[in-house]
Amino acid sequence: MRALVVTAVAAEADSVAAGLSPHPDAPGPEPRTLPGGYPITRRDLPGIAFDVLVGGVGPAAAAAGTATALALGPYTLVVSAGIGGGFQPAAPPGSLVVADAIVAADLGAETPEGFLDVRALGFGHSVHLPPAELAAHAAEATGALLAPVLTVSTVTGTAARAAELAARHPMAGAEAMEGFGVAEAAAAHGLPVLEIRAVSNAVGPRDRAAWRIGDALAALTDGFRALGPVLANWGERHEHR
Numbered sequence: 001m002r003a004l005v006v007t008a009v010a011a012e013a014d015s016v017a018a019g020l021s022p023h024p025d026a027p028g029p030e031p032r033t034l035p036g037g038y039p040i041t042r043r044d045l046p047g048i049a050f051d052v053l054v055g056g057v058g059p060a061a062a063a064a065g066t067a068t069a070l071a072l073g074p075y076t077l078v079v080s081a082g083i084g085g086g087f088q089p090a091a092p093p094g095s096l097v098v099a100d101a102i103v104a105a106d107l108g109a110e111t112p113e114g115f116l117d118v119r120a121l122g123f124g125h126s127v128h129l130p131p132a133e134l135a136a137h138a139a140e141a142t143g144a145l146l147a148p149v150l151t152v153s154t155v156t157g158t159a160a161r162a163a164e165l166a167a168r169h170p171m172a173g174a175e176a177m178e179g180f181g182v183a184e185a186a187a188a189h190g191l192p193v194l195e196i197r198a199v200s201n202a203v204g205p206r207d208r209a210a211w212r213i214g215d216a217l218a219a220l221t222d223g224f225r226a227l228g229p230v231l232a233n234w235g236e237r238h239e240h241r
Contacts, residue, residue, distance in 0.1 A: 001048045001235030003077040005224075006055045006066050006182045010039065012082040013054045015217040017041050019224025020050050034072060038065045047232035051075075059104075059151055059181030066185035076235050078186035079194045081224070083216040084149070084176030085156060086199030087166060093202065093212040096144035096223050097173040099195035100135050102128040104180040105150035105165060105172075115168065128183035130194045134234050138194060141230045142223040147173030149195050151180035157206035165203070175203055196223055 007013040020043035031041040034053075043050045051073070055065025066078065080102070091097050104126045108117040117126040139146035150172050156162050165172065179195040186193040200216035201207070 001076045001232065001238075002074065003048060003050050003079060003231055003235070004066070004069055004075045005050055005052045005079045005081050006062060006069075006178065007052065007082045008055065008057045008062065008178050009082075010054050011217060012220065013039070013041065013052045015220040016081055016224050017043055017052050019221040020045060020052070020228055034068055036065070036068050038068060040069060045228045045232060048228065048235055050228075055178065055182070058153060058177050059184075061181070062178035063181035063185045066182045067188065070185060070189045070191070075189075075191060076238065077194065077231065078182060078191050079196065079231075080179040080182035081196050081220065082176060082178065082198070083200040083213065083220065084174045084197040085201050085203040086174050087162075087172050088202045088204070090147065091145050091173045091199050093199050093210075094215040094219055095199050096142050096219055097149060097197045097199065098135055098139040098142065098144040098146050099130055099149035099179065099197075100132065100146050101148040102130065102179045102183045102193065102195050103148050103150050103169060103172070105169060105175065106152050106154065107180070128180065128187060128193055131192050134192070134194060134230075137230050137234065138196065138227055141226045142196070144196065144223065145173045147171055149173060149179050149197055150175040152177060156203050159204050162204040174199060196220075196227065198223065
């Protein structure tokens, strides 16, 4: 089995790769560069190989980077991974969220009656669903909250925007900027997708002093240390069906 893990920035990719290293103190293979300048790093675990990609920030960049990698090699699974904001109190800073739905939360139109997503407008779909069994096992293994993860093009920075998103998506656990783009590229290649987010801050008023990016990156490493065997086991069963 071969899985593609897509992150936005190098710090996230390094944290994921550290969690996927069978010998954390031993240096892994050096990253190579795909067409378009995308850095990608290989990590091998029993039964599964991971390529960890730095795809860029935002849904468009993530979709382009993911599609580039998928066009160059056969994969069984695509994972969107990184840090993000957590909806309180369900997902406090330092915790993990595994998506049971990957939602394009601000792609649509504002109307006098409220927000309409692209599905309601008749222009496609606004949600990708990871394999339910895989998402549940991933959440259990990592101690993560299993909940929808919202993809936004503008990070929430006010209480009013947080309340608006929570009202439209009352079960949401986290928001980030790449998951839906990664999922769109995966769907175009007929591949299942998973999303895992480590929470660095609360969704709401922008307070950089309260951000816990280091804790979130450490949680991402720990999460992938637990996630590797889960994905290997799922891939083995998936390939034998």
